[in-house]
Amino acid sequence: MLSDERRVHSLRGAVDGVILNPGAWSHYAYAIHDALELIGLPAVEVHLSDVQSREPWRRLSVIGDLCLATYSGKGPEGYRLALGRLRDALDGDQA
Numbered sequence: 001m002l003s004d005e006r007r008v009h010s011l012r013g014a015v016d017g018v019i020l021n022p023g024a025w026s027h028y029a030y031a032i033h034d035a036l037e038l039i040g041l042p043a044v045e046v047h048l049s050d051v052q053s054r055e056p057w058r059r060l061s062v063i064g065d066l067c068l069a070t071y072s073g074k075g076p077e078g079y080r081l082a083l084g085r086l087r088d089a090l091d092g093d094q095a
Contacts, residue, residue, distance in 0.1 A: 004039045008035035017086045018043040019079065026051075040087040042089045044082035045070040 005090055011018060025032055026045065043066060050073025051058045064070055069085045071078035081092050 007028050007040045008032060008039060011041060011048045012039040015041065015043050016090055019046060019082045019086060020044075020063075021048070022061075022063060023047075026063060027057060027094065030062055032035065033066065036063055036066050042086060045073075046078040046082050047072040048075055049073060 004086070008018070010071045013063075016049070018039075020036075020043060022029060022032060022045065026047070043063075045061060045063060045067040047070070052072060061070065068089050071085075074081060
């Protein structure tokens with residue numbers, strides 16, 4: 001099994017963008033941050049639960065600054081929203 005950062009590295013040249021749910025890794029996985037930064041693809045972060053309403057330490061995302069958007073607390077609908085945001089970015093609408 002590949003480490004998470006190696007999985008992110010393998011996306012370069014294979015996809016146009018990334019939707020990821022890093023779960024607890026969003027709070028401390030700087031290796032994923034660095035890999036995401038290195039591949040340079042547009043990315044959207046998704047969390048099924050509302051992390052902003054949970055414990056303070058859960059509110060930190062070390063990858064958030066690299067993402068076009070973060071959808072949190074939307075349940076599975078967050079993935080649809082993320083896909084729409086990513087589609088808009090790839091179509092040239094960065095707003």
